Amino acid sequence: MTLAKVAAGLSAGLLFGAGLAMSGMTNPNKVLNFLDLTGPWDPSLALVMAAAVPVSALSFWAARRRHRPFLEPGFLLPANRRLEARLWVGSALFGVGWGLGGYCPGPAVASLTQPSLGLVAFIIAMGVGLGVSSRAAKLISRASPKEHPHMG
Template structure:
């Protein structure tokens, strides 16, 4: 990997982690509160998800107007649109882990980076 690509990846990861920290999404109680529809529901994750969809939409729009990416020879866009057993099993495992622990892989990695004990327990499991 070239130095500019490595720096862009590092900057993207840091920005993602900062966004998770500022939005409170590294707090498993906040995430579990979003999933607790019958109890004390916390809608803050819905706003974070809406913001993420908006940023993704802008990125997709920018991609459609570019001939090629700045730091790569071509765009790596998934072409498989099938819903198969592997996809469903992965989604189920993700959802079960998210519901039990309040972490998904992104916030867990960010939590590990800053030493959150809950993230360490998630990673060990």
């Protein structure tokens, strides 16, 4: 890996982490208050998303007009565009974990600068979930390779 790639990754990570911190996404109580429509609802994270979606859309639009990324020989795009059961189940589990813990992976990592018991529990649970899902995907792909050729 070149120094330029390391610098680009570090810069992107720092910018992402700063954005998470400034928007309040690293505060699980703020996230939980956004998700709790019956309690002290906090709509401010909807504004974060309302600002992020156009920026992301513009970035993807600009990237699609390039023949290749700045620091790589080509784009790595997913070949599968179908909405499959495993995507729905994974998305639902992600949402439940986010709703229970108040963290999603990016903000959880950014929050490691101020660790708490809840954060450490979330990171451990996230690691266990990643390990279990990886093993389950391998078992499924071995059991029925013709039905799931993209797994593994």
